[in-house]
Amino acid sequence: MSSRLHITKTPKCYVGGAFIRSESGRVAELRNAKGGFFANIPQCTRKDLRNAVEAAAKAGPGWAKRSAFNRGQILYRLAEMMEARGVELAESITLSGVSKAEASREVAAAIERVVHYAGWTDKYEQVLGSVNPVASAHFNFTVTEPMGIIGILAADDAPVLGLLSLILPAITSGNSVVALASTTQPYPSIQLGEMLATSDLPGGVVNLLTGQRSELIPTFATHEHLRALSGVANAEDRKTLKLGAAESVKRVRLLKAEEPIDWFADKMQGAEEIRALIEFKTTWHPVGA
């Protein structure tokens, strides 16, 4: 056993249902907690981000049209994939030096979160939508619609739970996402991509990039096909993102990187998280013969 040479994995980003390297060919060395070389992580560029948005645009309408039941089945399948490879996922978290127990706790919470949202796909509409008792002879109802493509900026910590807590409410309602994983702990997102790829989620619905936040934030801010931005950012980046968002009246929902975030908390999940990334559409349908 010990004589066999170990096969190392080349980390690749999950974009458009395929595993890609950055178009630039750039990589950054990732070292393990002891300082040893672990792998080369793709350093995605603005061009990679634009390609990912294109992939999301292709996949988005089909995903939005899936039945709520089907979306729930697929999310539950993702939980199954994660459960099966949970140990591996936890190991990838320990690269940063956190304990095995801590990493396992994060993975367990992440899987619970996936199951939580799998259950929401066919329920949030009943909680957030409404039939409105207007004074005229109309059947007036408000339904939700996904916004489209959501740009997601993950926190540096909680590389699995934090990232998923931002992605799940977006895709539960039929959005597609382009997410930038933790810059300091990118490897778990590489593994997550592999689990997404085997979860029946159509390629392109979730696109995961790795790289430097500072390089990609201006493009996240101004790309007009991103209809909303969700994530964690420091004060300076929040300002950049909001300034860019103003150009196309993009929706922005950002948590503060300078404040501690308890990703494990119950309030980090649920209908209100879904509400932040949907549009409400109200229809006035005539009542009469």
Next chain:
Amino acid sequence: MPAAAKKAPARPKPTRELVFGDLWEFDPAPETADPKLKKRYDLFINGSFVAPKKGRYFATINPANETKIADIALADAADVDAACKAAQMAFTGVWGKMPGKERGKYLYRIARLLQDHAREFAIAETLDGGKPIKESRDFDIPMAAAHFFYHAGWADKLEFLAPGRQLAPHGVVGQVIPWNFPLLMLAWKIAPALAAGNCVVLKPAETTSITALKFGEICQEAGLPNGVVNIVSGASETGAAVINHPLTTKVAFTGSTEVGKIIMRSLAGTDKKMTMELGGKAANIVFDDAPLDQAVEGIVNGIFFNQGHVCCAGSRLLVQESIADEVLAKLRCRIAVLRVGDPMDKNTDLGAINSREQLIKITELVQSGVKEGAEMHQSACRLPTKGFFFKPTLFSGVSMSHRIAREEIFGPVLSILTFRTLEEAVEKANNTAYGLSAGVWTDKGSRILKMSTLLKAGVVWANTYNKFDPTSPFGGFKESGFGREGGKQGLLDYLKVA
């Protein structure tokens, strides 16, 4: 048998028109009740009317005859600061602590008092803004009261808005509203804000401050605690001061997309919450199976209601090609009999354009339509010699690239385009940066629902247009803004969710 093999029976020819010439002209029917106006309006801050610190006033005119109605206080940053501090005091001292049940009772009082004063508010609105008295009397004022009634009942039931979550008011809300529905937009803003437990500083539009300041009198009559509602009149600098004031932690704006973007940029470095209700370029889509006479009335209401000064106006008519000529003929007949003129006359359909500035903008866009090759059809009506008026205008032969098909005109100007298939209609309707509203005219219920699903718009009216209700959330997709007004969805935008 394939349905296509059977040719639809030809439509009956349009009924003959009765031409009266000028045999039976309408007698004037002026509204004459007293609007109880003051010569001078001060700022409403902390429960009292106070002069602006710098003592500056500007004139507000009647756009129907260009005569001055009153002097309006011009609030500067110091006045806005006083208003925001009064609101903050009221929030921490009284309103934020008051049980919802009690807040609700104040809102009920306000609703009732608006009804009591409905006639004078309607007249004041028409004098100051130029809209026909029948609209301010039958729509603006009753609907404003209805918004207070609706939200009054929510004040003690907020926990049902987001089950399982902690809700809290923002504190002081800064609100800036437009001139097209002055009191109604005030009600859309203030009623939910107060029901949620916030205090407000509101800036009315420069050309239409009177009913907002008269609303201050209603607040006094209702015994509303001082500082809960503050009204600061002025121009865009006043609005900027409200929006940028450190105490306004939530900002609600209704107005143009251009100004909305300026506000978003100016608040980019802050944590302020925003809702934006911005412009629109709505498609009103008529299929060949629609009840045409009803549709024509809906098209007319969609674009000529309030002189077309409506963010959700049905300004792009998309008609199925097979009925385009018939619809245009009917529309031309219909606009010929629209009565344009004195807004105070109860028979008037189209009143005055709100301001000279707006009239210039409409005129310029209409000229671009002619220049770009669309065919213009205007009513032959005579316009009053004084005041700002514009003839009801149709453009046929419009293409998607024309400015009149892309830019918000905010006037009585309808651009008519055609389509052949449902898919083409959807493609054209959605081909805009806006996404506020849309109309669909068809006899088929299933097609209504399909269209409603496909149209990228926050409000879809089927076989009707420009309908509003306090229970019905209103607001846009895309560059028409974010957040909703009305319904439980709109109210939640005035609360922090923890």
